[in-house]
Amino acid sequence: MLVTGLEILKKARAEGYGVGAFNTNNMEFTQAILEAAEELRSPVILALSEGAMKYGGRALTRMAVALAQEARVPVAIHLDHGSSYESVLKALREGFTSVMIDKSHEDFETNVRETKRVVEAAHAVGVTVEAELGRLAGIEEHVAVDEKDALLTNPEEARIFMERTGADYLAVAIGTSHGAYKGKGRPFIDHPRLARIAELVPAPLVLHGASAVPQELVERFRAAGGEIGEAAGIHPEDIKKAISLGVAKINTDTDLRLAFTALIREALGKNPKEFDPRKYLGPAREAVKEVVKSRMELFGSVGKA
Numbered sequence: 001m002l003v004t005g006l007e008i009l010k011k012a013r014a015e016g017y018g019v020g021a022f023n024t025n026n027m028e029f030t031q032a033i034l035e036a037a038e039e040l041r042s043p044v045i046l047a048l049s050e051g052a053m054k055y056g057g058r059a060l061t062r063m064a065v066a067l068a069q070e071a072r073v074p075v076a077i078h079l080d081h082g083s084s085y086e087s088v089l090k091a092l093r094e095g096f097t098s099v100m101i102d103k104s105h106e107d108f109e110t111n112v113r114e115t116k117r118v119v120e121a122a123h124a125v126g127v128t129v130e131a132e133l134g135r136l137a138g139i140e141e142h143v144a145v146d147e148k149d150a151l152l153t154n155p156e157e158a159r160i161f162m163e164r165t166g167a168d169y170l171a172v173a174i175g176t177s178h179g180a181y182k183g184k185g186r187p188f189i190d191h192p193r194l195a196r197i198a199e200l201v202p203a204p205l206v207l208h209g210a211s212a213v214p215q216e217l218v219e220r221f222r223a224a225g226g227e228i229g230e231a232a233g234i235h236p237e238d239i240k241k242a243i244s245l246g247v248a249k250i251n252t253d254t255d256l257r258l259a260f261t262a263l264i265r266e267a268l269g270k271n272p273k274e275f276d277p278r279k280y281l282g283p284a285r286e287a288v289k290e291v292v293k294s295r296m297e298l299f300g301s302v303g304k305a
């Protein structure tokens with residue numbers, strides 16, 4: 001059933017498990033994510049970025065909303081990294097049930113003002129809002145505290161920000177970053193900082209840039225002809241610890257892309273004569289589904305629907 005992001009995330013934070021927000025751009029990713037959620041009886045958030053909406057258009061948004069309505073588990077349709085009020089309005093018009101306004105690159109007062117404006121519009125139509133405070137950036141443990149405060153989310157600022165904006169959940173910067181290169185080896189995650197934020201912010205917390213970038217997937221991608229540098233993701237133990245401290249929404253995109261692309265490269269390499277798209281998109285869809293299921297197991301959302 002189609003529900004708001006807050007309905008899913010409030011329960012998750014209260015009961016101490018995480019829910020995956022999985023990015024989709026097409027039919028195969030959407031099917032893989034929803035099938036995994038139904039099979040494991042897990043709530044799930046289908047995340048569409050502005051780029052996804054541009055690429056897929058109505059075919060994507062209508063499919064996502066319709067399939068979410070028919071799903072036998074709670075599903076929210078979420079705008080990932082909304083960059084403007086106008087972009088949020090478009091998502092609201094498409095029937096999204098969760099919207100992110102990401103003004104984390106702006107100064108504090110601008111972020112507050114822009115986020116507040118989106119909260120008013122979204123709440124007027126029963127949709128819940130994710131905001132972001134702090135800069136997503138991989139950061140070494142030894143970096144000085146004042147430098148970390150300039151980049152990562154400041155706990156006291158987070159409390160004031162949430163009170164002034166009325167946002168429903170908060171994306172925090174504690175050392176994660178987007179993409180496949182999150183740092184050398186095991187990226188430093190500032191768990192003490194997260195614990196302080198969670199004490200001051202009762203709302204569900206969101207972790208961006210949370211993909212694991214597992215080495216076996218990186219190797220498989222390379223073996224199939226893919227080229228990728230020294231890739232590193234967030235360690236599963238750091239994800240579990242973050243969930244125990246108050247993270248309820250965990251964003252995963254890179255792991256799905258790596259799996260999908262590795263399988264397509266393998267299928268095309270194995271059989272140069274093949275030109276039925278289903279023969280290479282089908283196995284790639286299965287691989288995405290497997291990644292989603294393993295993430296749901298890690299987050300503890302299995303059976304929570």
Ligand SMILES: O=C(COP(=O)(O)O)NO
Binds near residue numbers: 255
């Ligand atoms: O934060 C993300 C995805 O992060 P990853 O690149 O780690 O999958 N989407 O908003």
Ligand code: NA
Binds near residue numbers: 047
């Ligand atoms: Na998001």
Ligand SMILES: [Zn+2]
Binds near residue numbers: 081178208209251
């Ligand atoms: Zn993100």
